[in-house]
Amino acid sequence: MADEFEISRTKMVQRLRDHYKIADERVLDVMQKVPRHLFVPEALKFQAYKDNALPIAGNQTISQPFIVARMTELLELKPSDRILEIGAGSGYQSAVLSKLARTIYAVERVPALAKKASERLSELGIKNVSVKCDDGTLGWEVYAPFDAVLVAAGGPVIPEPLVAQLKVGGRLVIPLGKDTKTQELVRVTRNESGFSTENFGACAFVPLIGQHGWQKET
Numbered sequence: 001m002a003d004e005f006e007i008s009r010t011k012m013v014q015r016l017r018d019h020y021k022i023a024d025e026r027v028l029d030v031m032q033k034v035p036r037h038l039f040v041p042e043a044l045k046f047q048a049y050k051d052n053a054l055p056i057a058g059n060q061t062i063s064q065p066f067i068v069a070r071m072t073e074l075l076e077l078k079p080s081d082r083i084l085e086i087g088a089g090s091g092y093q094s095a096v097l098s099k100l101a102r103t104i105y106a107v108e109r110v111p112a113l114a115k116k117a118s119e120r121l122s123e124l125g126i127k128n129v130s131v132k133c134d135d136g137t138l139g140w141e142v143y144a145p146f147d148a149v150l151v152a153a154g155g156p157v158i159p160e161p162l163v164a165q166l167k168v169g170g171r172l173v174i175p176l177g178k179d180t181k182t183q184e185l186v187r188v189t190r191n192e193s194g195f196s197t198e199n200f201g202a203c204a205f206v207p208l209i210g211q212h213g214w215q216k217e218t
């Protein structure tokens, strides 16, 4: 899609590839195409392709491009995959996932964000994402099991329902931390007998608030 942000997007993708060592070309190709500036507040659109997170409504953030790329890459998606996404926020991560998998079930706890994300995705002609407003730490039982689960907010523990709703062989990526400020990015892979976990280093997300997350915002 050619627009006034084409060059900024190209620079963002070069940085993801050269500096952050994102190696999955499919992820880079999608991020070259999705108009990130349409997912940030109008006043911040000229900052949309910078190397940082930005504020959105409800005291939340749209994740840094690197984090979106890294989490997406770690999910090792196939075009036939069905994905559960927790913390849809602006809908940007959902838009990226929508181009790499078959169906995305996205949950967001802030009503105004869920509504806006859903509207934006429809306006962009994206039809394979369903957004609902709820506590995502409970998963989305009726559509389970999922091939992959992405949690875009930091919790204290791996929410048990999310592992239960993951297929055998499925991947779950989640920031986990002992406090609400910093986390480590963890990938959980479900296998026949239980699950294995891998750690991908420090990160900082807004808190995951819910029954299997933190109890309040502080």
Ligand code: SAH
Pocket: 060, 061, 062, 063, 086, 087, 088, 089, 090, 091, 092, 093, 094, 107, 108, 109, 110, 113, 134, 135, 136, 137, 152, 153, 206, 207, 208, 209, 210, 211, 213
């Ligand atoms: N991926 C988003 C960024 C999300 S920021 C984007 O691309 O814009 C994290 C989001 O998680 C916030 O919008 C926050 O409201 C939401 N969140 C926190 N706890 C949640 C929960 N239990 N269920 C669903 N959403 C939650």
